Amino acid sequence: MIKRFSTTFFLIISISQAIFAQSQNWVKESIDLTINTKFSQAETLLTNRIQNGDSSLAVHFYYASVLNSKMTHFENTEENQSFYDALQFVINKGEAKLERKDLQEKQKAKTEFYVGSAYGYLAFYQGQIGEWLSAVKNGSRSADYLEQAIETDSTIWDAYLGLGAYKYWLSTKIDWIPFIPDQREEGIALIRKTIEHDSYSKYLAMHQLIYILLDFGEFDQAEELTINIIEEYPQSVFMRWAHSHVFMKKKDFPKAIASYKALLELIDFDPQANPNHKITCLGRLADMYSRADSCDQAIKVVQDLNSTNNNKLVDQNEEVQRLLREVSERCGEKDLNN
Template sequence: MILIISSIPFVHNAFAINDIPDVEPGERAPIDSTFHESLSLGLEYVFSEQYERAVALFDSLQKVFPDHPAPYFYMAATYQSWMSSYRFSKFQPELEENVQSAIDIGDRLMENNDDPWLNFYVGAAYGYRGFYRFRKHNWIGAYLDGKKGVGNFEKALDKVPNIYDCYLGMGSYHYWRTAKSKFIKVVAFWMKDRREMGLEQIRFSIDHGRYTSEEASYGLIIAYYDFGWYDKAFELNEIAIGFCDPPTLPALFMRGRLSAHSGRWDKAKSTFEQILNRIENYKYQSVGYQVECKYWIAEALKAEGENQKALKMAQNALEQSLQRDKKVELENPVDNFDEIKKRLTKLHESLK
């Protein structure tokens, strides 16, 4: 999945940032003629969780096109999708290496090449780098990368206004820059709340982007959830469930969380049991993810009046939580493990 999240830019292009084009229903962005076939296959691998095949494909593409940013960016995107889906961080060095290669190669090419797709790939790569700098609390680094990322999206749209995939980056920027975060309090306290504009832009990229529709769907589901539009999130997530068979872990996770939020405990329990069955014996482990699944299963059991089973599950989850090494795991997309652990502890106490 191609997570294109940009931080705070310093300058704005009025058309690219503030407006959504008026286009015909069904109109899509143009293809990247150089990489379209390989990219389409690679995205199919990623969204069906055939990550090793995607890595092999983009590795071969790097050998054929060593001086183009696209293969490096999509390799980074594959690693990011793989790690975030299963919540481990093993490939973070490889992700960062490929992101840096995409930026360096793209910046060098753009000195003598006016291809707008170069701006797109470099902008998206800066968005990635800004995202993991943000996660490491490197506020200034995230700020500068956001400025460069959004600037490249603007340049791409200035050259070819129908590269609608850029609106995923634009919309993510608009939404998350004014969502709650320490970064906003430190750097961006003066900014207007443009979250609804961001939601509209991400929606636009779903409807009209060439390569970002699936990832934009996942991004919009999380943003809807964060914004409190739970019905919209549930409706879109049920569409995402149908993207592939079996459904992706991110789609299942959001189905479980949305079901729990709305009190549909039977659906929540079956969904988190399904996730747990898929991740328990996976070769790259996330203890925190397993603990969270067990917590929600325990909550569902309690809601169904199965208090002894709920207590046993909560006890098991608390014991397993002691094995978690946060340095090798990633957080879920809507809250953090410490919050889940507090809820789990409170649940356990209530059942004793």
């Protein structure tokens, strides 16, 4: 089963790496639908374009991005074959196109961008399912193509996001590979370029940068970005997780509690909610209450958690089990069991 994780490289940019500066309304529409977990509508939008004859790299890449986000959201691999097929289409067609000698610079950069982004998706997915060597190999290919795209056309601002995230997380997460230089500050600077130039992936760049800044210890800067993403996407579970996580990491318990309560409402309202998300949210909310010395409220949340009729999911959720043990230590096991 794919784990939902919100801090590591490719998940947060699951839509944004291939957002080239285009004027088509369908690009932003597909992004907004996916961010708001309206996966079926996003799929329909893109498959209709394909069925109507759109054979571009862009539409197939965005289709793969929707499938990737959907699988990550639901923590499964049900769409993996369609996902692979869409990415292979982008890679095969794009690399064949790059062999042509008559490509203008803009076309060349755009193609390098999509091919690099497709390899980035493969790296993310392979990392998720434990194929680490393949993930590292394709991650390196992704970075090479994105760097080449920027060298060809330095105004491809969305490429800076993918490359910046790669450089940052490679420096921190792949520490078992020798001789990896510390490129964290360079990665942060590259992502800021995407944000500063107001590209389609501006808010996804903010989302990625939030987790990077938390990892880097810049909590106040991360908090500033959460205000922007929630203002733009107030109904997005995806964005609200980041907002809640900032205050949890800052140990600002009142704000964390308020944010997790808002997240819980969004999950309850979402017809495509992952039931495991509600369990995780309740576990974290109970943890925040207990850390804020509000054990009565923590106990109530634990009772709500135990009444979700998802005991199997609760038992399988390692994070929640750990949080429940910690809440029990703070608030008393006897009280939790009453």
